[in-house]
Amino acid sequence: MGKTAVVALGGNALTREGQAGTYEEMEANANAMARSVASLMRAGWRVVVVHGNGPQVGNLAIHQEEGTKLVPTQPLFSLGAMTEGELGSIIVMALRRMTDGARSRGAVAVVTHVVVNPDDPAFDDPTKFIGPFLDKEQADAMAAERGWVVKKDSNRGYRRVVPSPEPVAILEAAAIRALVEQGQVVVAAGGGGVPVVRYPSGFGGIDAVIDKDYAAQVLANSIPAEALVLVTGVDTVLLNYGTPEQKPIHEMAVTEAEEYLATGQFPEGSMGPKVRAAIRFLRSGGEHAVITSPELVYASLKESVTELEGETGTKIVRVRPLIAGM
Amino acid sequence: MGKTAVVALGGNALTREGQAGTYEEMEANANAMARSVASLMRAGWRVVVVHGNGPQVGNLAIHQEEGTKLVPTQPLFSLGAMTEGELGSIIVMALRRMTDGARSRGAVAVVTHVVVNPDDPAFDDPTKFIGPFLDKEQADAMAAERGWVVKKDSNRGYRRVVPSPEPVAILEAAAIRALVEQGQVVVAAGGGGVPVVRYPSGFGGIDAVIDKDYAAQVLANSIPAEALVLVTGVDTVLLNYGTPEQKPIHEMAVTEAEEYLATGQFPEGSMGPKVRAAIRFLRSGGEHAVITSPELVYASLKESVTELEGETGTKIVRVRPLIAGM
Numbered sequence: 001m002g003k004t005a006v007v008a009l010g011g012n013a014l015t016r017e018g019q020a021g022t023y024e025e026m027e028a029n030a031n032a033m034a035r036s037v038a039s040l041m042r043a044g045w046r047v048v049v050v051h052g053n054g055p056q057v058g059n060l061a062i063h064q065e066e067g068t069k070l071v072p073t074q075p076l077f078s079l080g081a082m083t084e085g086e087l088g089s090i091i092v093m094a095l096r097r098m099t100d101g102a103r104s105r106g107a108v109a110v111v112t113h114v115v116v117n118p119d120d121p122a123f124d125d126p127t128k129f130i131g132p133f134l135d136k137e138q139a140d141a142m143a144a145e146r147g148w149v150v151k152k153d154s155n156r157g158y159r160r161v162v163p164s165p166e167p168v169a170i171l172e173a174a175a176i177r178a179l180v181e182q183g184q185v186v187v188a189a190g191g192g193g194v195p196v197v198r199y200p201s202g203f204g205g206i207d208a209v210i211d212k213d214y215a216a217q218v219l220a221n222s223i224p225a226e227a228l229v230l231v232t233g234v235d236t237v238l239l240n241y242g243t244p245e246q247k248p249i250h251e252m253a254v255t256e257a258e259e260y261l262a263t264g265q266f267p268e269g270s271m272g273p274k275v276r277a278a279i280r281f282l283r284s285g286g287e288h289a290v291i292t293s294p295e296l297v298y299a300s301l302k303e304s305v306t307e308l309e310g311e312t313g314t315k316i317v318r319v320r321p322l323i324a325g326m
Numbered sequence: 327m328g329k330t331a332v333v334a335l336g337g338n339a340l341t342r343e344g345q346a347g348t349y350e351e352m353e354a355n356a357n358a359m360a361r362s363v364a365s366l367m368r369a370g371w372r373v374v375v376v377h378g379n380g381p382q383v384g385n386l387a388i389h390q391e392e393g394t395k396l397v398p399t400q401p402l403f404s405l406g407a408m409t410e411g412e413l414g415s416i417i418v419m420a421l422r423r424m425t426d427g428a429r430s431r432g433a434v435a436v437v438t439h440v441v442v443n444p445d446d447p448a449f450d451d452p453t454k455f456i457g458p459f460l461d462k463e464q465a466d467a468m469a470a471e472r473g474w475v476v477k478k479d480s481n482r483g484y485r486r487v488v489p490s491p492e493p494v495a496i497l498e499a500a501a502i503r504a505l506v507e508q509g510q511v512v513v514a515a516g517g518g519g520v521p522v523v524r525y526p527s528g529f530g531g532i533d534a535v536i537d538k539d540y541a542a543q544v545l546a547n548s549i550p551a552e553a554l555v556l557v558t559g560v561d562t563v564l565l566n567y568g569t570p571e572q573k574p575i576h577e578m579a580v581t582e583a584e585e586y587l588a589t590g591q592f593p594e595g596s597m598g599p600k601v602r603a604a605i606r607f608l609r610s611g612g613e614h615a616v617i618t619s620p621e622l623v624y625a626s627l628k629e630s631v632t633e634l635e636g637e638t639g640t641k642i643v644r645v646r647p648l649i650a651g652m
Contacts, residue, residue, distance in 0.1 A: 022398040027530075059397040060408075066396065067389030070458075072348040078412055082386075085411025086404055088437040089520050089531070096497070097528035108501040109437035111414040111513075132396075171422070175434040178508040184501050187437075194415050202423035204353075205415070 002044040004180055005227040005288075005301060008216035008277075009033060011052030011191070013231065013294065014087060021059050026087070030094035032294070036231075037185065038098045039298040046180050048225065049091060050216040053083040053191030054130075060086075061131035076130070076162065077194050077205035084111045084190040091187045105183035113171040113203065114193030114210050114218070120165035128164040128209045133157035163208045165195065167215045171203065173222040180223060189215040217277040220286060227288040227301060228281040230274040235293045237271055237314040250311055253320040254279050278316040289316040328370040330506055331553040331614075331627060334542035334603075335359060337378030337517070339557065339620065340413060347385045352413070356420035358620070362557075363511065364424045365624040372506050374551065375417060376542040379409040379517030380456075386412075387457035402456070402488065403520050403531035410437045410516040417513045431509035439497040439529065440519030440536050440544070446491035454490040454535045459483035489534045491521065493541045497529065499548040506549060515541040543603040546612060553614040554607040555627060556600040561619045563597055563640040576637055579646040580605050604642040615642040 014029045015021040037047050057079050064073045074082075088109025095107035126149050134142065139150040139158035153159040170176070170189065179186045192210030196203040213230055220228040236248035239260070252260070257275050266272040271291075278289035292300040292313025300313030340355045341347040363373050383405050390399045400408075414435025421433035452475050460468065465476040465484035479485040496502070496515065505512045518536030522529040539556055546554045562574040565586070578586070583605050592598040597617075604615035618626040618639025626639030 020398050023401050023404055059393075062397050063389040063393030066392035067385075070392065071385040071388050072346050074412065075349050078349055078415065081411040081415035082408035083411065085407040085409065085414070085437050086400065088411065089404065089407035089439065092437065092439070093522070093529055093531070100528070106498065106500055108498050111411050111418065111435035111437065113415065113418070172432065172434050174432055175505055175508070175510050178504055178510075179501055182501070182504040184504075196419070202426070203419055205419070 002046050003227065004046040004048065004223055004225040005040060005229055006048045006050060006216050006220035006223070006225045007037060007040070007229045007231060007297065008050040008213050009052065009231045009294070010212075011054040011056055014051065014090070015055035021055055026056075026090050027094065030090045031097060034091070034094035034098035036294050036297040037095060040301065041099055041185065043298065043302065045227075045301070046183070046185075048176065048180060048186045048188055048219065048223070049095075050189045050212055050219065051087055051091060051187065051191070052212045053080065053087060056083045056087060057191060058131055065132065075205060076207040080191045080209075081111060081194045084109065084194070087190050088187045095185050095187075099185065107185040107187070108179055109187040109190070110172050110176055110179070112176070112189040112193040113196045114167045114189060114215050115169040115171060115203070116165040116195050116197055116206065116208060116210065117168055118197045118206070120163070122163040122165040122208070126161045126163045128162050129153045129159045130162055130209060131160050133159055164211055165208050167193070167210050167218045170215070170219050170222050171196070173219065176219065177223050189219050211273050213273045213277040217281045220281055221284040224285060226286070227290070227304070228278060228286055229297055229301060230277060230289075230291045231294055231297060232271070232274060232291060233293065235296055235313060237266070237275065237291050239265060241265070249314050251315045251317060251320065253317055254282050256320070257316055275316070282316060282318050290314065291316070328372050329553065330372040330374065330549055330551040331366060331555055332374045332376060332542050332546035332549070332551045333363060333366070333555045333557060333623065334376040334539050335378065335557045335620070336538075337380040337382055340377065340416070341381035347381055352382075352416050353420065356416045357424060360417070360420035360424035362620050362623040363421060366627065367425055367511065369624065369628065371553075371627075372509070372511075374502065374506060374512045374514055374545065374549070375421075376515045376538055376545065377413055377417060377513065377517070378538045379406065379413060382409045382413060383517060384457055391458065401531060402533040406517045406535075407437060407520045410435070410520070413516050414513045421511050421513075425511065433511040433513070434505055435513040435516070436498050436502055436505070438502075438515040438519040439522045440493045440515060440541050441495040441497060441529070442491040442521050442523055442532065442534060442536065443494055444523045444532070446489070448489040448491040448534070452487045452489045454488050455479045455485045456488055456535060457486050459485055490537055491534050493519070493536050493544045496541070496545050496548050497522070499545065502545065503549050515545050537599050539599045539603040543607045546607055547610040550611060552612070553616070553627060553630070554604065554612055555623055556603060556615075556617045557620055557623060558597070558600060558617060559619065561622055561639060563592070563601065563617050565591060567591070575640050577641045577643060577646065579643055580608050582646070583642055601642070608642060608644050616640065617642070
């Protein structure tokens with residue numbers, strides 16, 4: 001049996017900057033994405049795909065708001081479940097198209113629930129903007145009617161803001177493992193998964209958004225997978241981003257990555273969670289962690305596994321055998 | 327390993343007559359439904375749940391229409407995928423609550439794609455009404471703009487009408503089988519599954535609605551499951567429905583059922599597809615087929631398997647050992 005890689009992709013890999021989010025756009029983007037996955041599979045990897053859902057759940061929230069006069073609006077966590085169905089279907093169809101001939105017995109999307117801690121400090125300090133922009137009056141009305149926390153987001157207006165708690169466990173981990181063992185490519189924890197907490201009556205949904213890179217890490221350690229690949233818009237992590245000293249990092253040890261994080265090298269809104277997810281994965285027993293662009297997924301992971309020295313994505317490693325050129 | 331039962335429930339088991347379709351309503355109904363499933367599991371059955379999505383996909387279609395000015399509307403088959411996420415999540419959470427202590431390693435919802443034949447005659451004669459009622463002007467506009475087929479539905483107005491083709495195969499059958507073998511309760515083929523056809527580039531979605539009882543039958547034979555339980559609003563199938571000669575049937579042989587179908591005993595909109603699904607299941611190798619209410623699922627299946635004679639639901643059997651009282 002081959003090794004397993006969990007590959008985490010942003011929701012903007014499916015609806016790109018400037019796109020409206022039509023089905024056709026998402027389908028074409030999913031096809032492109034499925035090609036990188038197919039290259040991994042041909043090299044013998046078993047793959048689990050975790051996808052984001054930011055643009056898609058945003059559109060769904062707009063639909064829901066507009067239709068509210070006529071039929072009930074569903075809670076945010078349930079819109080998350082809907083996007084697991086919507087995007088899971090699109091990605092599975094694309095994987096079936098692109099992995100024909102690769103070593104796979106099929107592709108399957110699992111509606112995934114991710115346990116969070118109700119005492120997570122994130123619940124006292126919501127930070128994640130979601131859904132459409134509102135004017136001040138609409139924002140006040142939503143806060144009064146539905147108890148939303150609404151904050152100003154840049155100069156474009158007000159938006160709902162929700163907690164982004166840490167993922168603790170994946171309810172469907174055993175099912176996902178069984179499917180991977182059976183040879184399926186599995187799409188799971190879409191949008192970070194449906195957040196649930198344990199109430200006295202059992203697990204139930206809670207309105208929050210789990211970071212999909214953190215969810216991918218918890219899933220990767222639960223399976224357990226050998227590799228975690230965090231896909232982003234750039235080929236490598238950059239040091240001193242936006243300054244004249246900006247430079248790509250092709251390899252960093254966990255301790256180096258922790259130091260960079262502590263000194264504010266990686267902003268929380270973008271590279272920070274990816275680097276943190278990579279560190280946690282390795283510290284919890286993972287073998288290979290890579291941060292790179294869709295185009296370099298295959299090459300970077302190959303380099304990482306074979307311990308080739310190359311110039312592709314960013315490998316995060318437990319220990320660096322040789323500190324060169326620092 | 328225990329025997330497997332595929333249990334098919336209507337979407338109106340989740341949003342009941344007169345309910346608007348709030349999350350809380352669906353959650354409470356799912357809890358009730360999960361209790362019948364738990365009773366089967368305690369008796370050693372492995373269970374796959376297939377659910378309808380009529381009321382829910384209808385609400386989603388209304389949301390989508392209202393939001394169309396702002397963000398793209400997704401195709402009908404993709405709304406079906408969304409309800410597989412939405413209802414799959416609700417049902418899985420309910421199953422986890424209610425099957426605590428039953429023999430289960432967990433519950434999991436699989437986004438399921440069902441292959442249909444593009445030459446199915448249903449595509450030339452759409453019969454399934456979906457989505458909101460429209461006035462004549464709106465109906466004509468939708469027909470012109472989007473190529474919808476729109477027909478008058480009773481006296482309440484015009485509605486979109488879509489084909490209801492026969493399910494041919496379940497793309498995720500092997501994955502569902504693997505999960506059942508692993509001891510999971512599986513929620514699959516929700517709303518009859520996302521209808522797909524094989525295009526030259528691979529499988530892709532098509533706007534249609536697959537009857538969920540037929541999809542449940544194809545899935546049951548694919549696994550293969552020993553039992554197919556078709557859950558409906560009444561305890562038994564009724565002969566001479568609505569006449570002074572109306573009477574419940576507690577057992578019928580496949581050949582009898584075929585005769586009743588041929589003589590128009592079972593209307594196409596309601597009992598017809600259930601009786602036909604039961605017949606097909608038995609003729610394709612299935613062992614036990616039952617049509618009954620949620621309350622009698624456990625008792626009817628027990629009676630069917632043990633060949634007890636009772637007065638619970640309707641058993642359809644390959645051969646009747648004794649034709650009594652006809």
